[in-house]
Amino acid sequence: MGKKEDRLSQILALAQANTVVTYKALSDSMGVSTMTIRRDLDTLASQNVVKLIRGGAIYNQAQDTGAPSYILQTQEEVYIEEKIRIGIKAASLLNPNDTFMLDSGSTAFCFAQAIPKDTNCTIICWALNVIQELITKPSCKLIVGGGAYHPEAQMFEGPEGISLLRNSRASKLFLTAGGFHETLGITCPLSYETGMKRAAIESSLTKILLIDSSKFGRVCQSYLTNISSVDIIVTDSKIPPHYQDFILEKGIKLLLA
Amino acid sequence: MGKKEDRLSQILALAQANTVVTYKALSDSMGVSTMTIRRDLDTLASQNVVKLIRGGAIYNQAQDTGAPSYILQTQEEVYIEEKIRIGIKAASLLNPNDTFMLDSGSTAFCFAQAIPKDTNCTIICWALNVIQELITKPSCKLIVGGGAYHPEAQMFEGPEGISLLRNSRASKLFLTAGGFHETLGITCPLSYETGMKRAAIESSLTKILLIDSSKFGRVCQSYLTNISSVDIIVTDSKIPPHYQDFILEKGIKLLLA
DNA sequence: GCAATAATGTTAATTTCGTAACATTCTAAC
DNA sequence: GTTAGAATGTTACGAAATTAACATTATTGC
Numbered sequence: 309m310g311k312k313e314d315r316l317s318q319i320l321a322l323a324q325a326n327t328v329v330t331y332k333a334l335s336d337s338m339g340v341s342t343m344t345i346r347r348d349l350d351t352l353a354s355q356n357v358v359k360l361i362r363g364g365a366i367y368n369q370a371q372d373t374g375a376p377s378y379i380l381q382t383q384e385e386v387y388i389e390e391k392i393r394i395g396i397k398a399a400s401l402l403n404p405n406d407t408f409m410l411d412s413g414s415t416a417f418c419f420a421q422a423i424p425k426d427t428n429c430t431i432i433c434w435a436l437n438v439i440q441e442l443i444t445k446p447s448c449k450l451i452v453g454g455g456a457y458h459p460e461a462q463m464f465e466g467p468e469g470i471s472l473l474r475n476s477r478a479s480k481l482f483l484t485a486g487g488f489h490e491t492l493g494i495t496c497p498l499s500y501e502t503g504m505k506r507a508a509i510e511s512s513l514t515k516i517l518l519i520d521s522s523k524f525g526r527v528c529q530s531y532l533t534n535i536s537s538v539d540i541i542v543t544d545s546k547i548p549p550h551y552q553d554f555i556l557e558k559g560i561k562l563l564l565a
Numbered sequence: 566m567g568k569k570e571d572r573l574s575q576i577l578a579l580a581q582a583n584t585v586v587t588y589k590a591l592s593d594s595m596g597v598s599t600m601t602i603r604r605d606l607d608t609l610a611s612q613n614v615v616k617l618i619r620g621g622a623i624y625n626q627a628q629d630t631g632a633p634s635y636i637l638q639t640q641e642e643v644y645i646e647e648k649i650r651i652g653i654k655a656a657s658l659l660n661p662n663d664t665f666m667l668d669s670g671s672t673a674f675c676f677a678q679a680i681p682k683d684t685n686c687t688i689i690c691w692a693l694n695v696i697q698e699l700i701t702k703p704s705c706k707l708i709v710g711g712g713a714y715h716p717e718a719q720m721f722e723g724p725e726g727i728s729l730l731r732n733s734r735a736s737k738l739f740l741t742a743g744g745f746h747e748t749l750g751i752t753c754p755l756s757y758e759t760g761m762k763r764a765a766i767e768s769s770l771t772k773i774l775l776i777d778s779s780k781f782g783r784v785c786q787s788y789l790t791n792i793s794s795v796d797i798i799v800t801d802s803k804i805p806p807h808y809q810d811f812i813l814e815k816g817i818k819l820l821l822a
Numbered sequence: 823g824c825a826a827t828a829a830t831g832t833t834a835a836t837t838t839c840g841t842a843a844c845a846t847t848c849t850a851a852c
Numbered sequence: 853g854t855t856a857g858a859a860t861g862t863t864a865c866g867a868a869a870t871t872a873a874c875a876t877t878a879t880t881g882c
Contacts, residue, residue: 314653321649321678326619337646341861346840361585362869363619365840434711436700439693443716452721454691454729455712459700464709468732472711472725588869600829619839620869
């Protein structure tokens with residue numbers, strides 16, 4: 309009995325494409341009676357994938373939003389307002405026709421959101437949420453480093469991605485990190501992130517670190533680079549004063565959002 | 566005359582929250598007649614923010630997501646039902662723990678939709694809409710070929726992507742095309758597509774062409790490969806009979822959806 | 823305050839939809 | 853092939869929803 313199965317997935321795909329499907333249209337297009345379609349939609353409704361309405365059904369998007377696999381979601385909501393401000397501040401560093409690299413993570417995503425729609429630029433990136441945001445800005449050209457997809461970080465990573473970064477050059481890099489420590493340097497939580505991040509650091513001129521104030525004094529598992537390898541740090545005003553002094557002593561430019 | 570304005574924004578908020586709103590529920594909750602609600606929803610529908618359905622309206626999310634830049638959208642709706650059927654048929658070719666490559670295009674997207682959520686497999690792909698669909702299936706491992714993003718085709722393409730495909734191997738390739746002609750072979754409309762497609766063909770064992778019947782006899786600008794390089798063709802039942810004979814004579818397996 | 827006009831409400835005829843009961847066809851096991 | 857059981861189709865009737873025309877009620881400018 310594969311017939312009903314086939315109909316169900318066809319109906320589901322149509323519902324997904326059109327949002328609304330009607331008994332009549334479905335029965336016409338699939339050559340079965342409205343009663344059959346009705347029973348099919350009942351089945352789909354009991355599985356909670358569509359919602360019945362008078363005359364048909366609508367696709368229930370509430371249930372499938374397994375979309376971005378928000379393990380990151382929890383992390384994302386922490387310091388979200390600071391990250392938005394940091395993104396906006398960092399976006400002011402952009403010049404027309406810049407080519408820059410953009411790292412992964414929630415702060416990078418906030419930065420992507422803050423890029424004005426009419427900014428002509430070329431962006432080299434490797435995080436899916438960042439890409440999804442950037443394709444809404446038609447004046448941005450996108451170069452994407454591929455590789456294996458990591459759902460927890462919503463990023464691509466692998467030798468070919470690293471080689472793409474090595475073969476690219478950018479005037480700026482907008483880097484993110486999970487920890488910033490005076491002696492232990494800049495760190496990130498997931499070891500597979502370091503390959504892409506390091507390649508990006510080596511291929512770009514001005515290294516700009518986007519980091520919210522909660523990360524100062526924190527140390528994560530994977531060592532990324534030392535502090536003097538960054539040129540500009542954009543953070544929020546809750547940064548502890550002694551870190552502020554420390555950064556300025558190092559000759560690094562500090563921007564507070 | 567702010568009353569109608571007020572109602573409209575209230576209705577809109579409710580529509581956004583609940584997806585579906587009904588004339589009856591709205592007229593009850595706002596203390597006006599269903600006729601007024603009907604006229605309100607007509608207004609909102611003419612502004613394209615809701616879509617009228619029998620008994621009420623649904624919020625039209627299509628207009629606010631600038632998300633996928635559907636230039637492809639127009640093409641996508643052509644033969645959409647056939648493509649869905651083709652996708653479902655092709656998905657039946659999958660075995661557990663397969664590693665396969667998946668091309669770009671609307672038919673490839675329909676195929677991605679048809680992959681059962683619990684299929685353990687590794688998928689090598691390079692189209693953004695395909696990726697967005699596949700990340701909703703947690704049991705699929707994704708490898709993504711990167712490169713420059715092309716909004717018209719929603720795909721990535723470039724030397725590093727090609728090199729990733731060359732360094733990969735897959736038991737199957739699900740290929741798409743824009744034209745299929747007896748003597749002029751298999752063609753596609755955008756020249757930058759051929760690099761990725763050819764690399765995929767060379768790195769995979771069984772070549773499966775997903776193509777709707779409207780493409781038979783059509784020739785597009787970029788030559789991709791000759792017909793005998795594919796092993797299986799999945800199309801819909803509207804395929805002209807002489808093409809059906811031609812394919813079978815060539816010893817290619819033909820599946821009709 | 824008084825038209826004039828727009829907004830809203832009411833009603834009834836028409837159409838469409840939903841439901842249930844039953845008829846038919848398909849399918850698979852024996 | 854027969855037959856039980858499932859899937860699908862048909863029909864008819866009651867319950868909405870749609871439409872249009874008209875009635876009523878606000879609003880606005882004068």
